[in-house]
Amino acid sequence: MKDKLEQIKEEAIAQIQAADVPEKLNEVRVKFLGKKGELTAVLKGMKDVAPEDRPKVGQLVNETRAAIENVLEESKTMMEKVLREAKLKAEVIDVTLPSKKNTVGHRHPNTIALEEVERIFVGMGYEVVEGPEVEYDLYNFEKLNIPADHPAKDEQDTFYINKDIVLRTQTSPVQARVMEQGKLPIRMIAPGRVFRYDEVDATHSPSFHQIEGLVIDKNISFADLKGTLEVFAKELFGPETKTKFRPHHFPFTEPSAEVDVSCFKCGGKGCRFCKGSGWIEILGCGMVHPHVLEMCGIDPEEYSGFAFGVGLERIALLKYEIDDMRLLYENDIRFLKQF
Numbered sequence: 597m598k599d600k601l602e603q604i605k606e607e608a609i610a611q612i613q614a615a616d617v618p619e620k621l622n623e624v625r626v627k628f629l630g631k632k633g634e635l636t637a638v639l640k641g642m643k644d645v646a647p648e649d650r651p652k653v654g655q656l657v658n659e660t661r662a663a664i665e666n667v668l669e670e671s672k673t674m675m676e677k678v679l680r681e682a683k684l685k686a687e688v689i690d691v692t693l694p695s696k697k698n699t700v701g702h703r704h705p706n707t708i709a710l711e712e713v714e715r716i717f718v719g720m721g722y723e724v725v726e727g728p729e730v731e732y733d734l735y736n737f738e739k740l741n742i743p744a745d746h747p748a749k750d751e752q753d754t755f756y757i758n759k760d761i762v763l764r765t766q767t768s769p770v771q772a773r774v775m776e777q778g779k780l781p782i783r784m785i786a787p788g789r790v791f792r793y794d795e796v797d798a799t800h801s802p803s804f805h806q807i808e809g810l811v812i813d814k815n816i817s818f819a820d821l822k823g824t825l826e827v828f829a830k831e832l833f834g835p836e837t838k839t840k841f842r843p844h845h846f847p848f849t850e851p852s853a854e855v856d857v858s859c860f861k862c863g864g865k866g867c868r869f870c871k872g873s874g875w876i877e878i879l880g881c882g883m884v885h886p887h888v889l890e891m892c893g894i895d896p897e898e899y900s901g902f903a904f905g906v907g908l909e910r911i912a913l914l915k916y917e918i919d920d921m922r923l924l925y926e927n928d929i930r931f932l933k934q935f
Protein backbone atom coordinates (compact mmCIF):
# COMPACT_ATOMS: atom_id res chain seq x y z
CA MET A 597 0.00 0.00 0.00
CA LYS A 598 2.77 2.38 0.89
CA ASP A 599 4.51 1.69 -2.40
CA LYS A 600 1.29 2.29 -4.26
CA LEU A 601 0.82 5.71 -2.60
CA GLU A 602 4.45 6.62 -3.29
CA GLN A 603 3.92 5.74 -6.95
CA ILE A 604 0.77 7.89 -7.16
CA LYS A 605 2.63 10.83 -5.61
CA GLU A 606 5.57 10.58 -8.02
CA GLU A 607 3.31 10.27 -11.02
CA ALA A 608 1.22 13.28 -9.92
CA ILE A 609 4.30 15.44 -9.34
CA ALA A 610 5.77 14.44 -12.70
CA GLN A 611 2.54 15.44 -14.44
CA ILE A 612 2.36 18.70 -12.49
CA GLN A 613 5.88 19.59 -13.56
CA ALA A 614 5.05 18.81 -17.16
CA ALA A 615 2.03 21.12 -17.08
CA ASP A 616 2.53 24.46 -18.90
CA VAL A 617 -0.84 26.17 -18.35
CA PRO A 618 -3.16 26.42 -15.29
CA GLU A 619 -5.82 24.33 -17.09
CA LYS A 620 -3.42 21.36 -17.20
CA LEU A 621 -2.83 21.67 -13.43
CA ASN A 622 -6.55 21.41 -12.91
CA GLU A 623 -6.66 18.25 -15.00
CA VAL A 624 -3.96 16.72 -12.77
CA ARG A 625 -5.94 17.71 -9.65
CA VAL A 626 -9.07 15.97 -10.95
CA LYS A 627 -7.12 12.91 -12.08
CA PHE A 628 -5.46 12.27 -8.70
CA LEU A 629 -7.52 14.05 -6.04
CA GLY A 630 -11.00 14.19 -7.59
CA LYS A 631 -14.01 12.09 -6.62
CA LYS A 632 -13.04 9.48 -9.19
CA GLY A 633 -9.34 10.15 -8.79
CA GLU A 634 -6.62 7.66 -8.05
CA LEU A 635 -6.14 8.67 -4.40
CA THR A 636 -9.85 8.42 -3.73
CA ALA A 637 -9.78 4.94 -5.22
CA VAL A 638 -7.13 3.99 -2.62
CA LEU A 639 -9.39 5.28 0.18
CA LYS A 640 -12.24 3.25 -1.23
CA GLY A 641 -9.98 0.16 -0.95
CA MET A 642 -9.62 0.70 2.84
CA LYS A 643 -12.22 -1.91 3.53
CA ASP A 644 -9.70 -4.57 2.46
CA VAL A 645 -7.12 -3.26 4.94
CA ALA A 646 -6.87 -4.88 8.36
CA PRO A 647 -8.70 -2.71 10.93
CA GLU A 648 -5.58 -2.16 13.07
CA ASP A 649 -3.66 -0.88 10.01
CA ARG A 650 -6.37 1.50 8.85
CA PRO A 651 -5.29 4.59 10.88
CA LYS A 652 -1.76 4.28 9.56
CA VAL A 653 -2.91 3.87 5.96
CA GLY A 654 -5.34 6.77 6.42
CA GLN A 655 -2.52 8.97 7.62
CA LEU A 656 -0.36 7.95 4.65
CA VAL A 657 -3.17 8.81 2.23
CA ASN A 658 -3.60 12.20 3.87
CA GLU A 659 0.12 12.88 3.70
CA THR A 660 0.19 11.94 0.02
CA ARG A 661 -2.82 14.21 -0.69
CA ALA A 662 -1.18 17.08 1.20
CA ALA A 663 2.08 16.60 -0.69
CA ILE A 664 0.35 16.62 -4.07
CA GLU A 665 -1.76 19.68 -3.10
CA ASN A 666 1.37 21.52 -2.01
CA VAL A 667 3.14 20.95 -5.30
CA LEU A 668 -0.02 21.87 -7.20
CA GLU A 669 -0.35 25.13 -5.29
CA GLU A 670 3.31 26.04 -5.74
CA SER A 671 3.16 25.34 -9.45
CA LYS A 672 0.00 27.36 -9.80
CA THR A 673 1.51 30.38 -8.03
CA MET A 674 4.64 30.13 -10.12
CA MET A 675 2.69 29.82 -13.34
CA GLU A 676 0.51 32.84 -12.55
CA LYS A 677 3.56 34.91 -11.73
CA VAL A 678 5.17 34.06 -15.07
CA LEU A 679 1.96 34.85 -16.92
CA ARG A 680 1.55 38.16 -15.13
CA GLU A 681 5.08 39.19 -15.95
CA ALA A 682 4.62 38.27 -19.58
CA LYS A 683 1.43 40.34 -19.68
CA LEU A 684 3.11 43.36 -18.09
CA LYS A 685 5.96 43.08 -20.54
CA ALA A 686 3.55 42.94 -23.47
CA GLU A 687 1.57 45.95 -22.27
CA VAL A 688 4.49 48.17 -21.38
CA ILE A 689 4.28 51.77 -22.66
CA ASP A 690 7.40 53.12 -24.27
CA VAL A 691 7.44 56.75 -23.16
CA THR A 692 10.35 57.52 -25.46
CA LEU A 693 8.32 56.82 -28.64
CA PRO A 694 7.40 59.98 -30.58
CA SER A 695 3.73 60.88 -30.04
CA LYS A 696 1.11 60.95 -32.79
CA LYS A 697 0.89 64.52 -34.07
CA ASN A 698 -2.50 66.13 -33.50
CA THR A 699 -2.79 68.58 -36.38
CA VAL A 700 -5.10 71.45 -35.48
CA GLY A 701 -6.77 73.29 -38.35
CA HIS A 702 -6.12 76.88 -39.32
CA ARG A 703 -8.51 79.70 -40.05
CA HIS A 704 -8.95 80.39 -43.74
CA PRO A 705 -7.92 83.89 -44.99
CA ASN A 706 -11.57 84.41 -46.02
CA THR A 707 -12.69 83.64 -42.46
CA ILE A 708 -10.08 85.95 -40.96
CA ALA A 709 -11.15 88.77 -43.30
CA LEU A 710 -14.86 88.15 -42.61
CA GLU A 711 -14.36 88.20 -38.85
CA GLU A 712 -12.43 91.46 -39.19
CA VAL A 713 -15.24 93.08 -41.22
CA GLU A 714 -17.87 91.76 -38.80
CA ARG A 715 -15.89 93.10 -35.85
CA ILE A 716 -15.82 96.59 -37.41
CA PHE A 717 -19.55 96.74 -38.18
CA VAL A 718 -20.75 95.02 -35.02
CA GLY A 719 -18.68 97.68 -33.22
CA MET A 720 -20.79 100.32 -35.00
CA GLY A 721 -24.02 98.66 -33.85
CA TYR A 722 -24.77 96.51 -36.89
CA GLU A 723 -26.46 93.13 -36.74
CA VAL A 724 -25.12 90.14 -38.76
CA VAL A 725 -27.93 88.50 -40.79
CA GLU A 726 -27.86 85.47 -43.06
CA GLY A 727 -30.15 84.40 -45.89
CA PRO A 728 -30.68 81.46 -48.27
CA GLU A 729 -28.14 80.68 -51.00
CA VAL A 730 -30.89 79.20 -53.19
CA GLU A 731 -33.13 82.20 -53.68
CA TYR A 732 -36.31 83.26 -55.46
CA ASP A 733 -35.81 85.28 -58.60
CA LEU A 734 -38.23 87.72 -56.96
CA TYR A 735 -35.78 88.54 -54.12
CA ASN A 736 -32.59 88.20 -56.13
CA PHE A 737 -33.76 90.55 -58.90
CA GLU A 738 -37.25 92.01 -58.93
CA LYS A 739 -37.47 93.46 -55.44
CA LEU A 740 -34.05 94.98 -56.03
CA ASN A 741 -35.34 96.90 -59.02
CA ILE A 742 -33.66 94.63 -61.55
CA PRO A 743 -36.21 94.25 -64.38
CA ALA A 744 -36.72 91.11 -66.46
CA ASP A 745 -34.73 92.46 -69.41
CA HIS A 746 -31.70 93.46 -67.30
CA PRO A 747 -28.43 91.89 -68.53
CA ALA A 748 -27.71 90.52 -65.00
CA LYS A 749 -30.71 88.23 -65.42
CA ASP A 750 -29.18 86.66 -68.50
CA GLU A 751 -28.64 82.90 -68.26
CA GLN A 752 -25.08 83.67 -69.30
CA ASP A 753 -24.50 85.14 -65.86
CA THR A 754 -26.91 83.38 -63.53
CA PHE A 755 -27.40 79.76 -62.44
CA TYR A 756 -31.13 79.07 -62.74
CA ILE A 757 -32.68 76.15 -60.80
CA ASN A 758 -35.95 76.83 -62.65
CA LYS A 759 -37.56 80.00 -63.98
CA ASP A 760 -38.41 81.26 -60.47
CA ILE A 761 -35.45 80.01 -58.44
CA VAL A 762 -31.76 80.87 -58.79
CA LEU A 763 -28.49 80.43 -56.95
CA ARG A 764 -28.28 83.96 -55.57
CA THR A 765 -25.94 86.17 -57.57
CA GLN A 766 -25.50 88.64 -54.71
CA THR A 767 -26.19 88.90 -50.97
CA SER A 768 -28.62 91.80 -51.61
CA PRO A 769 -31.77 89.61 -51.47
CA VAL A 770 -31.12 89.37 -47.70
CA GLN A 771 -31.76 93.15 -47.60
CA ALA A 772 -35.16 92.70 -49.25
CA ARG A 773 -36.05 89.92 -46.81
CA VAL A 774 -35.09 92.00 -43.77
CA MET A 775 -36.89 95.14 -45.05
CA GLU A 776 -40.04 93.11 -45.67
CA GLN A 777 -40.18 92.10 -42.01
CA GLY A 778 -40.84 95.79 -41.38
CA LYS A 779 -38.81 96.15 -38.16
CA LEU A 780 -37.27 99.60 -38.37
CA PRO A 781 -34.69 101.02 -38.08
CA ILE A 782 -32.36 98.53 -39.80
CA ARG A 783 -28.61 98.35 -39.32
CA MET A 784 -27.30 95.07 -40.72
CA ILE A 785 -24.59 93.31 -42.66
CA ALA A 786 -25.25 90.10 -44.56
CA PRO A 787 -22.19 88.02 -45.40
CA GLY A 788 -22.50 84.93 -47.57
CA ARG A 789 -21.71 82.83 -50.60
CA VAL A 790 -22.93 83.93 -54.02
CA PHE A 791 -22.84 82.28 -57.45
CA ARG A 792 -22.24 83.52 -60.96
CA TYR A 793 -21.65 81.85 -64.25
CA ASP A 794 -17.95 82.75 -64.44
CA GLU A 795 -14.92 80.95 -65.78
CA VAL A 796 -12.28 80.31 -63.14
CA ASP A 797 -9.25 82.58 -63.42
CA ALA A 798 -7.03 84.68 -61.14
CA THR A 799 -9.86 87.11 -60.33
CA HIS A 800 -13.05 85.11 -61.04
CA SER A 801 -14.78 82.08 -59.59
CA PRO A 802 -18.31 80.69 -60.07
CA SER A 803 -18.69 80.80 -56.29
CA PHE A 804 -17.40 83.59 -54.07
CA HIS A 805 -18.45 85.68 -51.07
CA GLN A 806 -20.00 89.09 -50.55
CA ILE A 807 -20.76 91.18 -47.53
CA GLU A 808 -23.80 93.36 -47.94
CA GLY A 809 -24.59 96.29 -45.67
CA LEU A 810 -27.89 98.09 -45.16
CA VAL A 811 -29.04 100.98 -43.01
CA ILE A 812 -32.64 102.24 -43.02
CA ASP A 813 -33.83 104.96 -40.70
CA LYS A 814 -35.31 108.42 -40.73
CA ASN A 815 -33.06 111.19 -42.12
CA ILE A 816 -30.29 108.94 -43.43
CA SER A 817 -28.27 110.84 -46.02
CA PHE A 818 -25.32 110.28 -48.33
CA ALA A 819 -23.15 111.94 -45.67
CA ASP A 820 -23.94 109.04 -43.31
CA LEU A 821 -22.92 106.59 -46.03
CA LYS A 822 -19.64 108.41 -46.66
CA GLY A 823 -18.82 108.66 -42.96
CA THR A 824 -19.57 105.00 -42.32
CA LEU A 825 -17.47 103.71 -45.20
CA GLU A 826 -14.61 106.05 -44.30
CA VAL A 827 -14.51 104.60 -40.78
CA PHE A 828 -14.69 101.10 -42.24
CA ALA A 829 -11.76 101.72 -44.62
CA LYS A 830 -9.60 103.27 -41.89
CA GLU A 831 -10.33 100.37 -39.52
CA LEU A 832 -9.59 97.79 -42.18
CA PHE A 833 -6.58 99.26 -43.95
CA GLY A 834 -5.12 101.66 -41.38
CA PRO A 835 -5.80 105.18 -40.02
CA GLU A 836 -3.98 106.92 -42.93
CA THR A 837 -6.39 105.45 -45.49
CA LYS A 838 -8.30 107.95 -47.68
CA THR A 839 -11.51 107.17 -49.54
CA LYS A 840 -12.76 108.37 -52.92
CA PHE A 841 -16.34 108.09 -54.17
CA ARG A 842 -16.83 107.79 -57.93
CA PRO A 843 -20.31 108.07 -59.47
CA HIS A 844 -21.61 104.73 -60.72
CA HIS A 845 -24.87 102.99 -61.58
CA PHE A 846 -26.62 100.16 -59.72
CA PRO A 847 -30.33 99.39 -60.25
CA PHE A 848 -31.09 99.22 -56.50
CA THR A 849 -29.42 102.46 -55.36
CA GLU A 850 -29.73 106.09 -56.43
CA PRO A 851 -27.37 107.86 -56.39
CA SER A 852 -24.77 105.11 -56.59
CA ALA A 853 -21.00 105.17 -56.21
CA GLU A 854 -17.94 103.02 -56.33
CA VAL A 855 -15.45 103.50 -53.53
CA ASP A 856 -11.67 103.48 -53.85
CA VAL A 857 -9.22 103.53 -50.95
CA SER A 858 -5.77 105.06 -51.10
CA CYS A 859 -3.18 102.32 -51.70
CA PHE A 860 -2.01 101.05 -48.35
CA LYS A 861 1.21 99.81 -49.95
CA CYS A 862 2.49 103.12 -51.33
CA GLY A 863 0.22 105.56 -49.48
CA GLY A 864 -1.14 106.88 -52.79
CA LYS A 865 2.12 107.62 -54.61
CA GLY A 866 1.52 104.77 -57.08
CA CYS A 867 3.09 101.31 -57.12
CA ARG A 868 2.82 97.89 -58.75
CA PHE A 869 0.14 96.95 -56.24
CA CYS A 870 -2.25 99.77 -57.20
CA LYS A 871 -1.11 99.62 -60.85
CA GLY A 872 0.45 103.07 -60.48
CA SER A 873 -2.83 104.89 -59.74
CA GLY A 874 -2.43 105.21 -55.96
CA TRP A 875 -6.04 104.00 -55.52
CA ILE A 876 -7.62 100.59 -55.07
CA GLU A 877 -11.29 99.89 -55.78
CA ILE A 878 -12.97 98.08 -52.90
CA LEU A 879 -16.76 98.32 -53.01
CA GLY A 880 -20.02 99.57 -54.49
CA CYS A 881 -22.63 101.55 -52.59
CA GLY A 882 -25.45 104.07 -52.78
CA MET A 883 -28.70 105.39 -51.33
CA VAL A 884 -31.42 102.73 -51.41
CA HIS A 885 -33.66 103.39 -54.44
CA PRO A 886 -37.12 104.67 -53.32
CA HIS A 887 -38.68 102.08 -55.59
CA VAL A 888 -36.86 99.27 -53.71
CA LEU A 889 -38.10 100.67 -50.37
CA GLU A 890 -41.65 100.74 -51.72
CA MET A 891 -41.50 97.19 -53.05
CA CYS A 892 -40.33 96.02 -49.62
CA GLY A 893 -43.16 97.83 -47.83
CA ILE A 894 -41.26 100.87 -46.52
CA ASP A 895 -42.52 104.42 -47.10
CA PRO A 896 -39.76 106.31 -48.97
CA GLU A 897 -41.30 109.63 -47.84
CA GLU A 898 -40.62 108.75 -44.21
CA TYR A 899 -37.53 106.54 -44.40
CA SER A 900 -34.29 106.56 -46.34
CA GLY A 901 -31.19 104.46 -46.22
CA PHE A 902 -27.94 103.36 -47.77
CA ALA A 903 -26.51 100.05 -48.90
CA PHE A 904 -23.09 98.76 -49.84
CA GLY A 905 -21.62 95.51 -51.05
CA VAL A 906 -18.04 94.35 -50.79
CA GLY A 907 -16.36 91.20 -52.06
CA LEU A 908 -14.90 89.18 -49.21
CA GLU A 909 -12.23 87.61 -51.43
CA ARG A 910 -11.29 91.07 -52.66
CA ILE A 911 -10.55 92.11 -49.08
CA ALA A 912 -8.66 88.90 -48.28
CA LEU A 913 -6.58 89.23 -51.48
CA LEU A 914 -5.77 92.89 -50.75
CA LYS A 915 -5.08 92.48 -47.06
CA TYR A 916 -2.81 89.48 -47.45
CA GLU A 917 -1.37 90.53 -50.83
CA ILE A 918 -2.44 87.36 -52.57
CA ASP A 919 -2.33 87.75 -56.36
CA ASP A 920 -4.46 84.78 -57.42
CA MET A 921 -7.98 84.13 -56.13
CA ARG A 922 -7.73 80.42 -56.96
CA LEU A 923 -5.29 79.99 -54.07
CA LEU A 924 -8.16 80.74 -51.69
CA TYR A 925 -10.14 77.73 -52.91
CA GLU A 926 -7.43 75.13 -53.43
CA ASN A 927 -7.04 74.79 -49.66
CA ASP A 928 -3.40 73.81 -49.88
CA ILE A 929 -2.39 73.68 -46.23
CA ARG A 930 1.13 75.03 -47.04
CA PHE A 931 -0.52 78.16 -48.42
CA LEU A 932 -3.18 78.58 -45.74
CA LYS A 933 -0.67 78.17 -42.90
CA GLN A 934 0.89 81.55 -43.78
CA PHE A 935 -2.00 83.62 -42.48
Ligand SMILES: [Zn+2]
Pocket residue numbers: 859860861862863864865866867868869870871872874875
Ligand atom coordinates in the same frame (compact mmCIF):
# COMPACT_ATOMS: atom_id res chain seq x y z
ZN1 LIG B 1 0.22 101.65 -54.46
